[in-house]
Amino acid sequence: MTAAVTYEAIKTCKQSGARLGRVHTPHGTIETPTFMPVGTQATVKTMSPEELKEMDARIILSNTYHLFLRPGHELIREAGGLHKFMNWDRAILTDSGGFQVFSLSDMRKITEEGVHFRSHLSGDKLFISPEIAMEIQNALGSDIMMAFDECAPFPAEHDYVKKSLERTSRWAERCLESHTRPADQSLFAIIQGGMYEDLRRQSAADLTSLDFPGYAIGGLSVGEPKHLMYDVLDYTVPLMPANKPRYLMGVGSPDALIEGSIRGIDMFDCVLPTRIARNGTTMTSQGRLVVRNAQYANDFGPLDPECDCYTCRNYSRAYLRHLIKADETFGLRLTTYHNLYFLQNLMKNVRQAIMDDRLLDFRDEFFEQYGLFNN
């Protein structure tokens, strides 16, 4: 199948399973490992496309579920697609809605056909199936579409996870069958299987037999302890094709980005940096810094002395604290800009460390100098 998105392996780190690569898309090339800022409702909250380009973000994530509910995918199709609608001419990946249905709406019922649920906005009864999820993503025109899946909760019984992954595999086939635009949109499958090695193997085998242009690992970052997530990666990543992108969904703390890269993950996304920024929590070279705390009231130094971003070059901790306390939107913009820039810069350093075959050393330096990030 002609895939619009292809993966180019550049180098494997001699110290670990990490790899340097490029993901080529119709809207530009992404150096990997990479972190994707999340723009759930057709905007990376408080950021302009120009600011995202300034920090060299090459791909952002948006959500089928949210845009289906509001403003509706037909309106976005009419606008010329999501790139045009939000004035973003680089790459877009859209999540398929499965996870969001489970994390946002109540009254939901899973059937073989699809998921019945109530809109978390209006309470209307709605339904999404694999075919509908593909129809929505086609209308959005995303470069990378995700197959419609079920993200099993944590913890979950082996039998439940087994039945769920088998349905997710059948849904993935239905997504492939209804995929009408392989020429300019690529469809990634999502490996499930919870925390069970035998089920991860079953899910990976089901999906890699269907030859998708890329594969994600789902069902993680759902409340499990980090060491459990790393265990699942240890035995799941080797089951994924080496010549295709590997995307770990919902992961975005600095420590997890490094540990995931070491295990061979190429793409990450998470709302963490943008979500915590809005309550005045920042990721800095000294670790997490809650700039709204009173201790920074008279601190006229930069947020992060080792960061060269717009926020750190032009504003003080005292000013940021004042803005956040005064509920001034500009404060949210400045903390968001810094957190996203921090992660883009971290991934640039990860890529350089892989190039220099020293990612494990980089990890040790990072954890020692920056403090152990606990998500």
Ligand SMILES: Nc1nc2cc3nc(NCCc4ccc(CCO)cc4)[nH]c3cc2c(=O)[nH]1
């Ligand atoms: N289609 C699909 N999408 C997913 C998205 C996910 N996102 C996560 N985790 C995000 C967890 C997460 C949520 C919020 C915050 C902000 C601070 O509280 C941080 C992390 N896990 C995920 C799993 C799946 C999955 O299997 N399938």
